[in-house]
Amino acid sequence: MSEPHREVVLRTTQLEAGYTPGVPILRGANVIVHAGEIVTVLGPNGAGKSTLIKTIAGLVPVFGGKVELMGRDITGIKPHRMVTEGIGYVPQVNNVFAKLTVEENLEMGAYTRKTGVAERIEATYALFPDLARLRHLPAGKLSGGQRQMVAFGRALMVEPKLLMLDEPSAGLSPKLVGMVFENVQQVRDSGVTILMVEQNAKAGLMISDRGYVLAEGREQIEDRADALLKNPEVGELYLGSKGGLL
Amino acid sequence: MIGWISYIVFFLILASIYAIMALGLNLQWGYTGLFNIGIVGFFAVGAYTFSILATPDQVGHLGGYNWPFLLALLGAMVMSGIVALIVGVPTLRLRDDYLAIATIGIAVSIQLIANNLSWLTGGPQGIYNIPQPLANYFSSNLGYNLFFLGMMMFILVLVYVGLERMVNSPWGRVLMAIREDETAAGSVGKNAFSYRLQSFVIGAVLMGLSGALYASFIKYISPTLFMPILTFQVWAMLIVGGSGSNLGAIVGAVLVWALWTGSGTVVQWLLPADIQVKGGAIQIIVIGLVLMLALLFRPRGLLGERKEVAAEETKSKISNIQ
Amino acid sequence: MFGQYLADGIILGSTLALGAIGLTLTYNILNFANFAHGSLLTWGAYFAWIIVVAFGGVQGATFGPLSFGWPLVVALLFTAVMTSILAIIVDWLVFRILRKTNIQVSLVIASFGASLLLRNLVVVIFGPEPQYYSENIQIAREIFPGVRVTPDQIFVVCLSIILVILLHLFMTRTKLGKAMRATADNTSLAQVTGININNIVRWTWIVGASLAAVAGVFFGLTVQILPEMGFNLLLFLFAAAILGGVGSIYGAILGGMVIGIAADLSVLFISPAYKPAVAFTLMILVLLIRPSGILGEKTR
Numbered sequence: 001m002s003e004p005h006r007e008v009v010l011r012t013t014q015l016e017a018g019y020t021p022g023v024p025i026l027r028g029a030n031v032i033v034h035a036g037e038i039v040t041v042l043g044p045n046g047a048g049k050s051t052l053i054k055t056i057a058g059l060v061p062v063f064g065g066k067v068e069l070m071g072r073d074i075t076g077i078k079p080h081r082m083v084t085e086g087i088g089y090v091p092q093v094n095n096v097f098a099k100l101t102v103e104e105n106l107e108m109g110a111y112t113r114k115t116g117v118a119e120r121i122e123a124t125y126a127l128f129p130d131l132a133r134l135r136h137l138p139a140g141k142l143s144g145g146q147r148q149m150v151a152f153g154r155a156l157m158v159e160p161k162l163l164m165l166d167e168p169s170a171g172l173s174p175k176l177v178g179m180v181f182e183n184v185q186q187v188r189d190s191g192v193t194i195l196m197v198e199q200n201a202k203a204g205l206m207i208s209d210r211g212y213v214l215a216e217g218r219e220q221i222e223d224r225a226d227a228l229l230k231n232p233e234v235g236e237l238y239l240g241s242k243g244g245l246l
Numbered sequence: 247m248i249g250w251i252s253y254i255v256f257f258l259i260l261a262s263i264y265a266i267m268a269l270g271l272n273l274q275w276g277y278t279g280l281f282n283i284g285i286v287g288f289f290a291v292g293a294y295t296f297s298i299l300a301t302p303d304q305v306g307h308l309g310g311y312n313w314p315f316l317l318a319l320l321g322a323m324v325m326s327g328i329v330a331l332i333v334g335v336p337t338l339r340l341r342d343d344y345l346a347i348a349t350i351g352i353a354v355s356i357q358l359i360a361n362n363l364s365w366l367t368g369g370p371q372g373i374y375n376i377p378q379p380l381a382n383y384f385s386s387n388l389g390y391n392l393f394f395l396g397m398m399m400f401i402l403v404l405v406y407v408g409l410e411r412m413v414n415s416p417w418g419r420v421l422m423a424i425r426e427d428e429t430a431a432g433s434v435g436k437n438a439f440s441y442r443l444q445s446f447v448i449g450a451v452l453m454g455l456s457g458a459l460y461a462s463f464i465k466y467i468s469p470t471l472f473m474p475i476l477t478f479q480v481w482a483m484l485i486v487g488g489s490g491s492n493l494g495a496i497v498g499a500v501l502v503w504a505l506w507t508g509s510g511t512v513v514q515w516l517l518p519a520d521i522q523v524k525g526g527a528i529q530i531i532v533i534g535l536v537l538m539l540a541l542l543f544r545p546r547g548l549l550g551e552r553k554e555v556a557a558e559e560t561k562s563k564i565s566n567i568q
Numbered sequence: 569m570f571g572q573y574l575a576d577g578i579i580l581g582s583t584l585a586l587g588a589i590g591l592t593l594t595y596n597i598l599n600f601a602n603f604a605h606g607s608l609l610t611w612g613a614y615f616a617w618i619i620v621v622a623f624g625g626v627q628g629a630t631f632g633p634l635s636f637g638w639p640l641v642v643a644l645l646f647t648a649v650m651t652s653i654l655a656i657i658v659d660w661l662v663f664r665i666l667r668k669t670n671i672q673v674s675l676v677i678a679s680f681g682a683s684l685l686l687r688n689l690v691v692v693i694f695g696p697e698p699q700y701y702s703e704n705i706q707i708a709r710e711i712f713p714g715v716r717v718t719p720d721q722i723f724v725v726c727l728s729i730i731l732v733i734l735l736h737l738f739m740t741r742t743k744l745g746k747a748m749r750a751t752a753d754n755t756s757l758a759q760v761t762g763i764n765i766n767n768i769v770r771w772t773w774i775v776g777a778s779l780a781a782v783a784g785v786f787f788g789l790t791v792q793i794l795p796e797m798g799f800n801l802l803l804f805l806f807a808a809a810i811l812g813g814v815g816s817i818y819g820a821i822l823g824g825m826v827i828g829i830a831a832d833l834s835v836l837f838i839s840p841a842y843k844p845a846v847a848f849t850l851m852i853l854v855l856l857i858r859p860s861g862i863l864g865e866k867t868r
Contacts, residue, residue: 083762112762336856343601351848527688534685
């Protein structure tokens with residue numbers, strides 16, 4: 001199913017994690033992301049989708065298992081070290097510094113960078129031309145879609161090997177959802193590997209290469225995105241019909 | 247021997263006065279999570295109100311009402327409750343530390359009034375000749391103090407039983423539910439505010455009662471008796487005894503008051519006369535250290551409710567950072 | 569009289585603004601009301617006093633009409649460093665441990681305890697009597713009709729303005745300053761952005777404590793140095809921070825000015841003894857009408 005000739009960027013092995021000792025939310029999750037892929041993690045509420053991403057980011061205590069990035073063990077890393085290891089993370093909510101300007105948001109994204117900050121900022125403006133125009137506005141004053149661009153841009157400032165997105169379409173209007181997913185594709189085309197968690201299964205899978213369905217803290221189904229879209233089990237999960245998402 | 251007994255009686259009377267304050271604070275903090283660091287303000291309101299209502303006519307301050315003991319006690323409690331309403335209404339809807347700031351503000355303001363509003367409070371001279379209940383029936387000081395101690399024990403038991411029944415009633419369970427879960431409290435909305443306000447006012451009323459009893463026992467009050475250190479002592483009592491436990495509040499009151507008077511004696515005994523003025527400061531440092539150590543190493547206190555700590559695990563923004 | 573009280577209010581307001589900035593910074597980034605902040609002002613004043621006394625015998629020369637000379641300049645730098653160290657030590661000994669245990673509100677009680685400890689340590693070490701930086705008598709000059717101020721008071725206002733500008737530049741032009749603002753704005757996002765929060769916490773203490781120390785020196789210069797000074801100012805500082813909107817530096821400056829001026833103007837109507845009560849009343853009114861303060865955002 002997966003493409004073995006591609007380099008593995010992220011691999012979690014039997015990952016167990018949770019907020020309270022003895023109450024694991026992840027119960028042995030195995031997820032692989034290859035270079036250049038967009039991988040979407042689906043699943044019902046409470047399946048542990050967000051917890052998966054947060055655990056990789058070092059925000060949730062790990063009880064067992066392993067997280068490897070480019071073959072390096074980064075299990076239980078301190079959150080602020082994650083960036084230097086090469087992971088960009090866009091939380092679902094509050095994912096911009098609302099009181100800082102767009103440009104300052106990007107600068108903060110480059111906090112761990114020693115050089116090339118100005119070039120990265122220009123590259124981000126090239127990727128999201130809207131932001132160049134808004135650079136001196138506080139991020140909190142922007143629209144939902146624009147804020148999502150700032151959040152992506154911020155996370156991309158360090159040129160991460162892996163970008164993790166936590167429900168990037170949450171709370172956006174259908175029109176904006178399309179725009180955000182276009183942005184996601186754009187980012188991937190610029191050479192970044194992407195792991196995202198999505199409620200909007202159809203839109204998420206449409207732009208993905210592969211997907212996982214997570215339930216009860218571990219992956220239940222793993223397949224190519226187009227196969228998942230036709231999978232009746234997935235359809236049942238999301239639409240209550242057996243016809244698949246397409 | 248008599249000396250010792252009368253000292254112990256004296257000590258226990260003051261300890262039980264403090265215990266009533268600690269119980270009031272326990273209702274506010276231990277059961278409701280309300281953060282009052284202006285205890286001394288409510289105590290002072292109780293003491294002054296009682297004194298003004300109960301004293302015979304004399305120069306220097308408002309007074310001459312000659313109210314009977316119990317009625318004056320009631321007046322003091324009502325007045326403390328009103329002050330609690332004034333502080334509580336604007337702040338209890340906001341984040342917890344706003345109440346803390348407002349209570350310290352009211353305590354400072356009350357001290358200013360005590361010091362400066364002479365026609366009301368007697369100013370720095372204070373109020374004297376504060377009547378004691380049934381004082382005429384006793385010939386010896388020790389005899390009267392024994393009676394007063396008996397009365398204090400009665401009041402303390404009354405307060406204790408009353409509080410125990412309250413916190414174990416449905417009302418008390420709602421309080422604890424609010425304390426446990428801010429978001430649940432939020433979803434109850436106005437109702438949660440009303441519960442918090444009730445708890446705050448009742449706690450303040452107890453502090454006022456304590457102040458009134460103190461004034462009556464000491465017979466003389468002045469602004470210097472109502473310093474912020476008193477608030478701190480009561481907090482030390484509750485934290486050491488264990489917040490969330492009424493028995494803990496009483497035990498803590500006795501222990502910390504013993505530590506306070508004991509360290510006072512030791513300091514007086516050790517320090518040469520010329521630096522006695524620093525004695526009070528050293529005492530405060532001792533109590534401060536005890537409180538800090540209790541907070542750091544035994545945050546549940548001696549008899550604290552086990553859930554207490556978990557209850558306060560509010561989402562401190564950066565709590566997961568060392 | 570109005571002009572004179574207004575001038576007095578601006579002088580008090582300058583001191584309060586500096587103190588309130590530190591309070592609002594720690595409030596915002598460490599997320600608790602630090603009742604020990606007043607003690608930082610007190611210790612700041614005394615650290616500076618040590619230096620002034622140590623130099624005092626040797627160097628009596630003063631800057632023109634000011635009551636002090638080089639020693640106070642050295643003292644200002646010294647006290648900023650020492651007060652920062654003191655704040656970091658207290659944080660390390662007490663607050664850091666309590667942050668770990670996750671009991672947010674016990675931080676406030678601990679800070680209340682720390683404030684009493686620190687205040688009484690001052691009494692034990694320096695004694696309860698008031699101290700002064702200089703025995704020189706300052707002659708107040710008339711700068712406007714009916715408004716008399718001393719050169720020291722003008723110095724206090726000017727240096728406050730300079731410090732506020734420097735702080736503004738620090739917060740908006742430097743990487744560290746921006747990271748502090750980012751952390752205050754959204755701590756968890758700052759963390760995943762790669763900002764080392766422990767480092768930010770340390771710098772928050774350094775900035776807050778340094779400004780508190782200078783505010784303490786200002787108060788000592790224009791009023792007197794007393795063990796209770798910080799505690800007495802605490803209510804003003806909280807009132808200023810809340811009035812301006814907790815978390816807003818500019819709000820704290822504005823709040824400090826408003827509270828300072830209001831407290832001094834109140835003297836036209838009531839006894840000066842009630843100044844803290846005036847600050848308190850203003851604070852309660854703000855909490856009733858606009859709990860988020862003038863420049864703040866919603867609090868709950």
